[in-house]
Amino acid sequence: MSAPVLSQQELEQQLSQLSGWRVKDKKLYRQFQFPDFVSAFGFMSSMALVSESMGHHPEWFNVYNRVSVELTTHDSGGITHKDVEWARKANSLANF
């Protein structure tokens, strides 16, 4: 059984507690900016391990000190609590 897609109301409630994240093209989206490339890549390395343990993986793009992230739950066809959980962990790891 895949996780249920969040309703608009649930999504808005979650977004109000997730600084920096918004919905873009039906995915959770945020751009992180770090002091330099090594910090950005360190963040990605840490979140790679988190992703593996969650069984939930981002679509992301890195240029130098920036990392943009898109999250959706493919199995469910939309944004679920798994995306919210990933976003929360990413914010905490990036110290935002």
Ligand SMILES: C[C@H](O)[C@H](O)[C@H]1CNC2=NC(N)=NC(=O)C2=N1
């Ligand atoms: C079998 C495996 O757990 C699934 O395919 C996982 C892997 N990682 C995933 N990551 C994301 N973002 N969405 C998924 O639906 C998903 N499914």
